[in-house]
Amino acid sequence: MSLIADKDIPRAEPFRHEALIYSGTEDFVEQSSLFIRDGLKRGEPVLVLVIGPKIELLREKLGSDAEDVLFDDMGEVGRNPARIIPVWREFVTTHANRNGRVRGIGEPIWAGRSAEELVESQRHESLINLAFAGAPAWILCPYDRQTLSETVLEEAYRSHPIVSSNDNIRESLSYRGLAEIGIPFDDPLPEPPSDAEIVPFEEGDLVSIRSLVMRRAVQLGMSRSKAEDLLIAVHEATANSVRHAGRRGTLRVWRFGESLVCEIRDSGQIPDPMVGRVRPTPEMRGGFGLWMTNQLADLVQVRSSSDGSIVRIRMSRD
Amino acid sequence: MKKNEEISQGALDIRVEERGSWSILRLTGDLDLATSPDLREAIIRLIDEGTRQIVVDLSALEFMDSSGLGVLVAALKPVRENGATLNLVAGSEKILKLFRITGLLQVFRIDSSVDRAIES
Numbered sequence: 001m002s003l004i005a006d007k008d009i010p011r012a013e014p015f016r017h018e019a020l021i022y023s024g025t026e027d028f029v030e031q032s033s034l035f036i037r038d039g040l041k042r043g044e045p046v047l048v049l050v051i052g053p054k055i056e057l058l059r060e061k062l063g064s065d066a067e068d069v070l071f072d073d074m075g076e077v078g079r080n081p082a083r084i085i086p087v088w089r090e091f092v093t094t095h096a097n098r099n100g101r102v103r104g105i106g107e108p109i110w111a112g113r114s115a116e117e118l119v120e121s122q123r124h125e126s127l128i129n130l131a132f133a134g135a136p137a138w139i140l141c142p143y144d145r146q147t148l149s150e151t152v153l154e155e156a157y158r159s160h161p162i163v164s165s166n167d168n169i170r171e172s173l174s175y176r177g178l179a180e181i182g183i184p185f186d187d188p189l190p191e192p193p194s195d196a197e198i199v200p201f202e203e204g205d206l207v208s209i210r211s212l213v214m215r216r217a218v219q220l221g222m223s224r225s226k227a228e229d230l231l232i233a234v235h236e237a238t239a240n241s242v243r244h245a246g247r248r249g250t251l252r253v254w255r256f257g258e259s260l261v262c263e264i265r266d267s268g269q270i271p272d273p274m275v276g277r278v279r280p281t282p283e284m285r286g287g288f289g290l291w292m293t294n295q296l297a298d299l300v301q302v303r304s305s306s307d308g309s310i311v312r313i314r315m316s317r318d
Numbered sequence: 319m320k321k322n323e324e325i326s327q328g329a330l331d332i333r334v335e336e337r338g339s340w341s342i343l344r345l346t347g348d349l350d351l352a353t354s355p356d357l358r359e360a361i362i363r364l365i366d367e368g369t370r371q372i373v374v375d376l377s378a379l380e381f382m383d384s385s386g387l388g389v390l391v392a393a394l395k396p397v398r399e400n401g402a403t404l405n406l407v408a409g410s411e412k413i414l415k416l417f418r419i420t421g422l423l424q425v426f427r428i429d430s431s432v433d434r435a436i437e438s
Binding site: 203204206207210211225228229231232235236239242243279280281282288289291292295296 | 327328348350351352381383384385387388391394411412415416419420421422425
């Protein structure tokens with residue numbers, strides 16, 4: 001398998017993926033603005049993906065310099081963390097050229113993340129190394145040591161080759177490396193609850209599966225547009241089982257707080273760790289399915305092992 | 319013309335309508351994994367019969383998936399090789415969204431009505 005995920009990304013300089021361990025909001029604003037201004041001084045395009053309130057703080061600190069910086073709200077872009085890499089990819093391919101590097105700040109992990117979002121954000125952080133290996137980009141990922149647990153910080157050391165704090169920059173000795181990141185993700189998911197609705201399906205059942213998902217979404221009081229998005233997201237995963245995994249699979253549906261969770265299990269394997277994170281091109285045959293699922297759902301958890309694969313899709317009511 | 323409710327759930331109905339040099343494929347029902355091969359055949363048949371101006375009207379579809387997108391994208395090759403034109407009609411956000419999130423809005427000409435689609 002090729003570790004180079006996309007031939008369109010210029011690869012003039014080595015990619016630098018760095019975790020910044022900071023202490024509290026003031027320190028975040030201080031260190032982030034230094035990093036941004038340093039980039040602007042060198043004429044490098046800068047993209048900042050952090051949650052809305054932090055965008056406001058950075059704009060305030062940067063003053064007129066903020067006009068030269070691209071901002072996007074990580075709370076929206078990264079609600080499903082599988083949607084973040086495509087945003088970086090677009091930024092890098094649009095702005096990087098032979099003359100220079102681009103830089104960015106991406107904070108996909110903050111204290112308010114749910115346990116499921118956290119694990120997918122951590123997977124995303126690892127995959128960034130694979131997606132941009134060799135690309136002329138410097139992505140700085142801030143981690144707040146005041147609000148995040150020690151376990152989360154330890155994982156930041158495993159997903160980033162470089163870790164810094166204040167003036168201290170060092171290589172991470174526990175970085176897991178591209179070889180390990182490149183294998184399919186098989187971290188176990190929590191078992192579905194015992195009251196989950198279980199529906200085995202085959203090729204001819206996809207229409208009734210769609211009706212079932214719509215019925216459960218309506219029962220939960222989901223808005224029409226979110227229910228339609230969920231319907232397509234789930235359909236694409238079941239269609240993949242029919243296409244690639246012996247024409248059958250098992251759907252489980254359950255309520256999780258104010259969300260509906262739909263899980264598709266089948267006997268197939270998903271060898272590509274970047275599945276659903278590379279925007280399909282018209283020349284590609286296939287590859288649209290899990291991309292669409294990722295774009296439409298609030299959270300998508302993909303697991304694959306020799307036992308088969310799991311796609312767990314979550315959509316909130318509102 | 320057959321009405322929506324007469325089509326059984328999950329089925330795709332394809333009607334061909336001629337308007338001058340244009341052939342319009344009006345789709346009703348579900349364009350998905352099971353039914354998209356029918357659309358591929360219908361487009362290929364039109365090209366084989368010598369039609370060079372084709373409109374696929376998606377606006378009355380109940381449901382469409384990535385297989386439907388895939389058939390439309392795959393049809394571009396024979397369409398271009400034969401110097402033909404393939405325009406789409408889609409009105410609802412539900413259908414347009416699929417083209418937007420897959421980056422295919424830039425690949426197709428998509429109009430809101432058949433009348434617009436056959437304007438030069």
